[in-house]
Amino acid sequence: MSTNSIVSLRNTDIFQQDSLILHNVSLKINSGEFVYLIGKTGTGKSSLLKTLYGDLPLTKGKGKVCGFKLTEMNWKNIPFLRRKLGIIFQDFQLLNDRNVEENLRFALKATGWKNEKEIKQRIDLVLTNVSMTHKINEMPFKLSGGEQQRVSIARALLNDPTLIIADEPTGSLDPETSQAIIGILHKICKLTDTAALIGTHDFEIIKQNPGRILQCIDGSVKEYSKE
């Protein structure tokens, strides 16, 4: 496995409990690559992404994410893998009982940050990256969907991830906001040389922010070509 490959799967099978969802999946994602994972609903996008972030076990084949071997992963390693990842969901998953700043502070403290000055600087930086500094004191439920997703991108950036994994990040947003969100992700990933794997079934978002495309189809994952 080359040293700059962030994700490497070789002959892996992806399961949900005892159901085989994807068979014989082999793929590589290199440092800084912007990759879409497309496929119709139910084809296994979320299952694959969950396997990559340690939410589903890998029992067959070989897999490595950010230097962590998925097959030998035990629950103790998962927090260390997650610190290398920025994970973004369709439903934002912000804590609704605290404001934007407190959401980000909570995530930093949970990953070991203690110095108050550094915490403040980091929060300010990630909110600047998504143009949300003016909403720092706002409660999440008072924000629009697009704004909530920007905060959740900010949260994903807190620990300088090597890989951003986003599962249908625009799934509950209107087309215009979806483009803006993918545009922000694309720009940040290019600027910081961060790899991204974005699960989506929305072809429109890919047009304006091109990237490599993988497709869940026929029970496996293939490189997608437009021809």
Ligand SMILES: Nc1ncnc2c1ncn2[C@@H]1O[C@H](COP(=O)(O)OP(=O)(O)O)[C@@H](O)[C@H]1O
């Ligand atoms: N928690 C689960 N338990 C059992 N089967 C599941 C679970 N989640 C998803 N599945 C099944 O796995 C298949 C792939 O689902 P999923 O990975 O969510 O696809 P996608 O994200 O592409 O819509 C579907 O057939 C779905 O019914």
Ligand SMILES: [Mg+2]
């Ligand atoms: Mg899904």
